[in-house]
Amino acid sequence: MAKIQSLAAAVAELVHDGDTVALEGFTHLIPVAAGQEIIRQRRRELTLVRMTPDIVYDQLIGAGCARKLVFSWGGNPGVGSLHRFREAVQQGWPAPLEIEEHSHAGMANRYVAGASGLPFAVLRGYAGTDLPTVTDTIKFIECPFTGERLAVVPAINPDVTIIHAQRADRQGNVQLWGLLGVQKEAVLAARRSLVTVEEIVDELTPVPGAIVLPGWAITAVAEVPGGAHPSYAQGYSERDNAYYAAWDAIGRDRDAFTGWLDRHVFTTTGSPA
Known part of the structure; x- marks a missing residue:
């Protein structure tokens, strides 16, 4: 309580x-x-x-x-x-x-990952922006099922x-x-x-x-x-x-x-x- x-x-x-x-x-x-x-x-x-x-x-x-x-x-x-x-x-x-x-989507997903006990969040985002070049906590991975390139951000x-x-x-x-x-x-x-x-x-x-x-x-x-x-x-x-x-x-x-x-x-x- x-x-x-x-x-x-x-x-x-x-x-x-x-x-x-x-x-x-x-x-x-x-x-x-x-x-x-x-x-x-x-x-x-x-x-x-x-x-x-x-x-x-x-x-x-x-x-x-x-x-x-x-x-x-x-x-x-x-x-x-x-x-x-x-x-x-x-x-x-x-x-x-x-x-x-x-981005807003990145921050929201970081909170969701943190609330879910997960180490990071996966989202479609940041494509076409320069944020990944100046923010170390934005990375990209390849989906193991589709091969799609996706952004990942660490949990908050x-x-x-x-x-x-x-x-x-x-x-x-x-x-x-x-x-x-x-x-x-x-x-x-x-x-x-x-x-x-x-x-x-x-x-x-x-x-x-x-x-x-x-x-x-x-x-x-x-x-x-x-x-x-x-x-x-x-x-x-x-x-x-x-x-x-x-x-x-x-x-x-x-x-x-x-x-x-x-x-x-x-x-x-x-x-x-």
Whole structure:
């Protein structure tokens, strides 16, 4: 059964320097508060994994938490670039950042392989791209049955996966619905997992299209209302488009960014910024 903890206690226990950490959620239910708690606890040398790193990863990278990013697309959705990410790659500030780039299909299949206990995934992909020339974790094999040339990518098994969901019960079973990504696979692939939720309830009631992650598959649950802000949580909150627009100017300038960290992350106690 998952342990119910505060966000600060769960991050302190589950996220260690040097870990491989995946924060998943596709435009919806992004675990932003958890990412900012990782910054607040000043974790370092992390390998960050995410299919679509957006502003929470810009914040983690800019705060010096990351040494490597494994991803398939990166940007401020609907706005433009991630300037902290860009400066880390191009200028090594605040620390050099290694990147490992895949396609969306490659990343999704890597999580599925990790969740399935398999060493790698096989897919039709990457043909006609130059990604295999710059990413060592893309290889090709010949199908032993048809002779077809297929791409293979290694499983992802994060040390810890963190997601946000709408609710959990007191036994640690988690329910999420709406626009979903690879949250289920990322949790099942991980050695440890943390789920932040909008609320903890006595009983999970059925919701059309919802999935339930059983408490035995989750390490810890933390109640963090608004923990996905500025992304949205269907049934609880709407997307804060103004935040994404404002982030462009904050992320673009080192002094503006470090000032933002001081005001909204390091001087708070876990409430979403």
